Amino acid sequence: MTRQRRVILEELRATNQHPSADDLYGRVREKLPRISLGTVYRNLEILTELGEIQTIALAGNLKRFDGVARNHYHMRCLNCGNLVDAPMEVIDSLERALQEKTEFRVLGHHLEFTGVCPACQALQDEKE
Numbered sequence: 021m022t023r024q025r026r027v028i029l030e031e032l033r034a035t036n037q038h039p040s041a042d043d044l045y046g047r048v049r050e051k052l053p054r055i056s057l058g059t060v061y062r063n064l065e066i067l068t069e070l071g072e073i074q075t076i077a078l079a080g081n082l083k084r085f086d087g088v089a090r091n092h093y094h095m096r097c098l099n100c101g102n103l104v105d106a107p108m109e110v111i112d113s114l115e116r117a118l119q120e121k122t123e124f125r126v127l128g129h130h131l132e133f134t135g136v137c138p139a140c141q142a143l144q145d146e147k148e
Contacts, residue, residue, distance in 0.1 A: 025063045027051050032073060033087035038094070038103040040082040076103065078132075091128060097137035106133055 021029075031047045032039070039047070045060045064085055067073045074086040076094065084103055086094075093106035115126040136144070 022063075024048075024052060024055055024059060025067065028060060028063050029067060029072060029087070032067075032085055035087070036104065038076055038084040038086050040084055042082070044085060076130075078103075091130075093131045093133065095133045095135065095137075097140055098134050099136055099140040102137050102139070104137075106131075 028044065028048055031044060031051070035047075037043075041061050041064055042057070044064070045055075045057050048055055048060060064073070064075070068075045068085075071089055073089055076084040076086055078084065078096070081101070086105075088105065091110050093108060093110065094103055095106045096103045115129055118124065119126045
């Protein structure tokens with residue numbers, strides 16, 4: 021693991037947010053001022069391929085990156101776009117049930133819950 025890759029991974033795992041490559045680039049530059057945005061992108065792709073991180077591609081949005089490599093669910097705020105880990109375990113029985121009812125060989129699943137985060141709820145309550 022190169023020094024650049026290690027710093028990118030450390031910065032990603034140091035946050036419970038799910039930053040974009042641009043956001044992560046800003047954080048990594050504080051430790052490695054000469055790193056390029058392209059290097060950050062390439063290393064994020066490599067870390068994803070190695071199974072060290074997850075890439076979260078949301079329709080119509082930038083890719084976000086998650087330092088938690090194990091399968092888990094997410095919650096996304098429809099107002100501000102905040103993306104956080106859902107505090108629940110993965111339900112493996114979903115895959116088994118779907119596989120039994122279809123001809124698909126299920127290899128995994130990703131689940132995202134959408135709603136309104138507590139901060140946006142508070143803003144809405146202030147306006148009312």
